[in-house]
Amino acid sequence: MRLSMRLCAAPILGLLGILSTVSTAKADIYAPGDSIPEVSGDVFGWNRGDAGSTYNGWDFFEATADNPTAGFTDVTPDAGQFGTVGSFSVSPGAIQVGSGNIYSPFAALNYNSIVASGTEGANTRIVAQFRTSGAEIDYSSLFLSSDVSNVGTIAPTMVKELSREGAGGTGGANVDYLAMWDLNESQAEYRIDFSATGPHVSFAEFHVDSFTSNTAFLSPTAIPEPSAFAALGLIGTVVSMRRRRRQSVVA
Numbered sequence: 001m002r003l004s005m006r007l008c009a010a011p012i013l014g015l016l017g018i019l020s021t022v023s024t025a026k027a028d029i030y031a032p033g034d035s036i037p038e039v040s041g042d043v044f045g046w047n048r049g050d051a052g053s054t055y056n057g058w059d060f061f062e063a064t065a066d067n068p069t070a071g072f073t074d075v076t077p078d079a080g081q082f083g084t085v086g087s088f089s090v091s092p093g094a095i096q097v098g099s100g101n102i103y104s105p106f107a108a109l110n111y112n113s114i115v116a117s118g119t120e121g122a123n124t125r126i127v128a129q130f131r132t133s134g135a136e137i138d139y140s141s142l143f144l145s146s147d148v149s150n151v152g153t154i155a156p157t158m159v160k161e162l163s164r165e166g167a168g169g170t171g172g173a174n175v176d177y178l179a180m181w182d183l184n185e186s187q188a189e190y191r192i193d194f195s196a197t198g199p200h201v202s203f204a205e206f207h208v209d210s211f212t213s214n215t216a217f218l219s220p221t222a223i224p225e226p227s228a229f230a231a232l233g234l235i236g237t238v239v240s241m242r243r244r245r246r247q248s249v250v251a
Helices: 002-020 226-250
Strands: 053-058 072-074 080-082 087-090 110-116 123-134 137-145 158-166 173-183 189-196 201-213
Touching: 053 110, 110 123, 110 201, 123 137, 123 189, 137 173, 173 189, 189 201
Parallel strands: none
Antiparallel strands: 053 080, 053 201, 072 087, 087 110, 110 189, 123 173, 123 201, 137 189, 158 173
């Protein structure tokens, strides 16, 4: 009987393993005006440069030259910028590597960004996108704060893993990730906080857009991939077959 249970569990566990490694096609960081795959509804609904919009993007992080591992704040978004300049900060232990990524071989780093936002409307949407390699950030640590002097407590309205692929010889994965917040208010600045799961996160890019509007935003929904649906269907089939087999044995 124990052997039978093990044989039944094996294919189910295998299928669960498939689910855990399902990946999407590699994608660039998305910009307002882009349609994001596997999301129902508009994430953006505006263009960069529109009235009420802001943008700050980092593809190359600049550490403090005299003490690069003391933690630093980068206020020079190199990938693009519109509206008031924001900032990106990292805790002590960070090293800026030659590629411009932030990395630590021994510390689980903490990150935060001061998001410059508009004040023209009664509603604000903030969309942050991350690119990492190797180990990953702790996605459950992503929070936003309306008080830039305090760590965030507002969970995202929607999150979406945009892409995932093996990181090759470095181990881990290359991951693009998106988090979105809808707020029934507007103000000049917000703060986003998040942490690494441990050492060996190579933090490559951070892009954050915001838009204020007097019209309430329609919330988009992240849709599971078809391959995930298929795997779930196979799990259901295995379980159903096992139940029928058990019933026929009892009869």
